[in-house]
Amino acid sequence: MSECQQFEELIGAYSDGELSRAEACRVAGHLSDCPHCRQELKELEVLRARLILAGDEFKINLPGFAESVMKKIWKEHLPSSRSGWVLDFFRPRRFTFRPAYVALAAAGLMIVVAFGSFLWWKTSSGNLNLARNQEARFTETELANSPELYLYQHSNQIRMNSILPVQTADFTFVEGD
Amino acid sequence: MKNEEDDLLIRKTLKGEKDSFEILVLRYQKRIFNIIYRVTREESIVADLAQESFLKAYRGLDKFDFKASFYTWLVRIAINTSLNHVSSRQRNPLAGTEELDSYVGTSAQFSEAGARSSNPEHEVLRNEQAASIRQAIDSLAEDLRVSIMLREVEGLSYEEIAEVMECPVGTVRSRIHRARKELQEKLKPLL
Numbered sequence: 001m002s003e004c005q006q007f008e009e010l011i012g013a014y015s016d017g018e019l020s021r022a023e024a025c026r027v028a029g030h031l032s033d034c035p036h037c038r039q040e041l042k043e044l045e046v047l048r049a050r051l052i053l054a055g056d057e058f059k060i061n062l063p064g065f066a067e068s069v070m071k072k073i074w075k076e077h078l079p080s081s082r083s084g085w086v087l088d089f090f091r092p093r094r095f096t097f098r099p100a101y102v103a104l105a106a107a108g109l110m111i112v113v114a115f116g117s118f119l120w121w122k123t124s125s126g127n128l129n130l131a132r133n134q135e136a137r138f139t140e141t142e143l144a145n146s147p148e149l150y151l152y153q154h155s156n157q158i159r160m161n162s163i164l165p166v167q168t169a170d171f172t173f174v175e176g177d
Numbered sequence: 178m179k180n181e182e183d184d185l186l187i188r189k190t191l192k193g194e195k196d197s198f199e200i201l202v203l204r205y206q207k208r209i210f211n212i213i214y215r216v217t218r219e220e221s222i223v224a225d226l227a228q229e230s231f232l233k234a235y236r237g238l239d240k241f242d243f244k245a246s247f248y249t250w251l252v253r254i255a256i257n258t259s260l261n262h263v264s265s266r267q268r269n270p271l272a273g274t275e276e277l278d279s280y281v282g283t284s285a286q287f288s289e290a291g292a293r294s295s296n297p298e299h300e301v302l303r304n305e306q307a308a309s310i311r312q313a314i315d316s317l318a319e320d321l322r323v324s325i326m327l328r329e330v331e332g333l334s335y336e337e338i339a340e341v342m343e344c345p346v347g348t349v350r351s352r353i354h355r356a357r358k359e360l361q362e363k364l365k366p367l368l
Contacts, residue, residue, distance in 0.1 A: 009354040016328065018335045018350065046368050047361055050310055051329040053303075058214035062224055066202040069231045073195060076232075 003030065004037055011037060015044055183247040190238060198238075202231050205248060208331070209255050215326050216259035218315065219266075226262055230255040245340050249333070253341045256323055306367055313363040317356055324349060325356035 007030050013019050014027040031037055183204075189197035206227065213226045233254050241250060314322055320342070327333045327341060335353075339346045361368065 009350060012354045012357055013335070013350050016335070016353075043361065043368065044357060047357060047364070048329060050306070050364065050368065051314070051325070051360070053307055053310065058210040058220065058223055060220060060223075062206070062210070062227075065206050065224065065227070066199050069202050069228055070195070070199045072228065072232060073198070073235055 004034060007031075007034075007037055008040070011041055012044060015041060015048070180246055180248065184243055187238060187241060187243070187247060190235075198235055201247065205251055206231075208248075209251065212252060212255050212326075212331065213259045215330060216256060216323065217263055217266075218311075222262060226258050227255070230258045233258065246337070249337045249340045252327070252331070252333075253343070256341060260319065260323075309367060310360075310364060313360055316363070317359060321352050321356035321359065324352040325360070328353050 007027060010019065010023065010027050011031070014024055014031075019027060031041060183201065186197040186201050190201075209227050209230060210223050213223050213230070214220065217223070217226065230251065234251050237254075241247065314325065317325065323342065324338055327338045328335075333341070335346050335349045338349045338353075342349065
């Protein structure tokens with residue numbers, strides 16, 4: 001390998017300012033003695049100038065680019081880290097219609113309706129039981145003296161028996177019919 | 178090219194302040210567009226690939242170790258994304274021919290660039306030369322092409338290119354040397 005071949009690769013790096021001080025001194029020493037390598041350096045400079053000229057730019061404006069990237073980040077709900085999820089949760093969001101949201105809302109509504117119905121049923125049956133117990137407190141004399149009270153008690157009991165299973169233990173008296 | 182401001186913005190983003198990431202996007206978007214365009218040579222795909230690159234960077238931000246600069250890290254992502262696109266285009270040449278996305282603004286700069294030329298003949302010659310040089314660059318092997326582009330056009334140091342390309346600095350020096358030699362050979366009539 002000739003001396004010039006040893007320096008061939010180094011000349012480019014020298015021209016780029018990418019050599020250590022010691023290496024740069026060595027290359028500079030060789031260049032001062034070697035017209036062939038000096039010519040190489042000159043040609044390299046011409047090439048570099050041409051390459052910069054060819055460094056064409058992307059000329060189209062993308063004015064909303066950063067905004068679109070950020071929208072995508074918000075939309076995809078991408079967590080940048082685990083620590084950010086709390087802030088992320090409270091972030092104000094723009095509503096976008098999605099079938100998944102509708103399904104979720106419908107499921108929520110069904111749960112609310114079902115739970116509401118259950119509560120209503122529980123309350124109603126509680127009231128009926130209460131009413132039943134209260135009505136049971138009427139004495140036989142009171143019932144005998146008041147035909148209206150008797151009819152009320154009797155009709156209520158028929159209604160309650162049609163809704164609830166009869167629990168005879170709840171009654172303090174037994175009707176004679 | 179380590180940038181303390183970038184590190185601060187990354188730390189803020191990692192704490193949940195996502196808007197800090199937008200500053201990084203605004204700061205580097207133009208350079209990323211150029212890099213993607215120079216690798217792919219496809220104007221219509223630049224916006225999509227740039228968006229993909231920034232999203233990848235965002236998703237992987239918690240893996241960023243703050244040893245390298247954010248920019249070189251981002252360039253690596255952009256180049257890998259672009260090269261993936263190029264290789265998929267080679268496999269399926271009809272893919273990626275769609276128009277620019279809706280967020281593309283005016284292309285007034287195009288016509289401005291054309292109108293700026295004071296001497297049309299000179300401008301035509303210059304454009305022809307530039308086209309020949311681009312063609313020569315595009316004909317280089319992928320690793321040589323990326324290395325020379327990052328050095329001559331983006332102005333990255335050998336160390337930064339080594340970071341981007343994940344190889345030793347010596348390899349970068351060798352690649353740049355080989356790329357220049359090939360280009361000198363191909364562009365002899367122009368030089």
